[in-house]
Amino acid sequence: MHTKRKLIIAIDGYASSGKSTLAKDLADALGYLFIDTGAMYRGVAYFASSHGLVSNNAINEQGLIDQLDQINLSFGVPDSRNNRPLLLNGMDINEAIRSSEISSIVSLVAVIPAVRTKLVDLQRIMGQDGGIVMDGRDIGTVVFPNADLKFFVNAALAVRAERRHKDMLKTSPEISLESVQENLASRDQIDTTRATSPLKPAADAIAFDTGVLTRSAQLEKAINHVNEVLAQ
Numbered sequence: 001m002h003t004k005r006k007l008i009i010a011i012d013g014y015a016s017s018g019k020s021t022l023a024k025d026l027a028d029a030l031g032y033l034f035i036d037t038g039a040m041y042r043g044v045a046y047f048a049s050s051h052g053l054v055s056n057n058a059i060n061e062q063g064l065i066d067q068l069d070q071i072n073l074s075f076g077v078p079d080s081r082n083n084r085p086l087l088l089n090g091m092d093i094n095e096a097i098r099s100s101e102i103s104s105i106v107s108l109v110a111v112i113p114a115v116r117t118k119l120v121d122l123q124r125i126m127g128q129d130g131g132i133v134m135d136g137r138d139i140g141t142v143v144f145p146n147a148d149l150k151f152f153v154n155a156a157l158a159v160r161a162e163r164r165h166k167d168m169l170k171t172s173p174e175i176s177l178e179s180v181q182e183n184l185a186s187r188d189q190i191d192t193t194r195a196t197s198p199l200k201p202a203a204d205a206i207a208f209d210t211g212v213l214t215r216s217a218q219l220e221k222a223i224n225h226v227n228e229v230l231a232q
Contacts, residue, residue, distance in 0.1 A: 005230060006032075006130030008146075010139035012201065013153030015187045016164040018210035018218070022153060023135035024083075025219045030133070030226065035075070035126055037136030037143070038106075039086045040119050042097035043073045045109040047088060054105055065114045073122065100172045104183060107190040110137070116196055137191055140202035149229050151222065152201035155211035160184055 009026065013019035020036055027034035044064070047053075051067065053060040075084040076092060085094040096102070109115055116138075123143050127134055134143065140150035155163075161181035168175050191199040201207065206225060208218060 006132075007148040007226065007229065008127055008130050008144050009133045009226070010144050010147040010150045010202070010205075011133060011135040011153060012137055012140050012150070012199065012205065013135075013208075014155075014160065014199065015184050015191070016160040016167075017153045017155050018163070018215075019135045019151075019153040021215065022151070022208065022210070022218050022222060023133045025215065026222045026226075027133040029219060029223060031131075033126075033132045034084070035123065035132055035134040036086075037119065037123055037134060037139065039094075039097060040073050040122070041110045041115070042102050042106050043086050043088050043093060044071060044115055044119070045102050045106045046093050046097050047071050048109060049101060049105065057104060057108075059105065059108050059112070061112055064109070064112065068114060068118055071118075073119075095171070098168075098171060100168060100175055100183075103168070107187045111190060111194040111196065113196045120197075137199040138197040140205050141200060142197045145202070149225060150202045150205040151208055151225075152205040153208045153210055155209060157181060157184060157188070159211040 009032070011019050011023045020038065023036070024034045026032070048059055048064050053063045072089050074087045076087050078084045085092045086097060087093070120143050123134065126132070127144060136143070140147055140152070158181070161177060161184050164184060165175065165177045165180040168180060208221070210218060213221065
């Protein structure tokens with residue numbers, strides 16, 4: 001699908017709700033750029049972990065803030081499946097940021113206002129020309145409150161935990177479903193109650209329950225909404 005008008009499409013939602021899958025599928029269908037902002041926060045968490053700024057599951061916030069100017073995040077060249085690796089100072093960290101260790105601290109990093117300010121500024125630059133599908137926690141409420149189209153994605157905690165567990169077994173075969181569900185519940189609590197840019201649906205966001213919609217049905221629903229906007 002091609003059009004002269006390039007939309008900004010914001011997709012927000014809970015951890016492991018399937019928002020990145022929907023965002024990537026939609027970007028592929030439209031020929032748009034997919035930007036995974038969650039990966040960017042994981043990139044900062046990876047930097048903190050690899051620079052001795054994490055101890056006992058706690059972040060040395062001031063230490064991280066002092067080194068923020070040393071963090072350069074970008075997305076690399078797409079592979080054959082149109083996946084773009086996250087680069088930290090030019091190094092591909094796409095696999096490293098999916099570990100259970102990074103999953104356990106990413107929400108702690110994401111609550112730091114200085115981190116959010118840095119990444120929101122970068123995200124706005126990435127998407128300013130349109131033709132993007134950006135997913136995260138605050139895209140429709142903070143990063144692009146005037147986005148052409150906003151979706152809010154969710155699924156039951158048990159459904160999300162099962163998905164996340166299956167994915168994490170590839171890199172952490174010892175991890176239990178119970179621990180994954182506990183981590184997601186903790187992340188939900190942090191994400192929805194943080195003082196800066198809490199996770200919540202934008203007033204004009206369209207709800208998607210990925211626990212009841214198949215992947216193809218989600219994409220079809222999203223494309224229908226895109227066509228409605230383009231027809232206006």
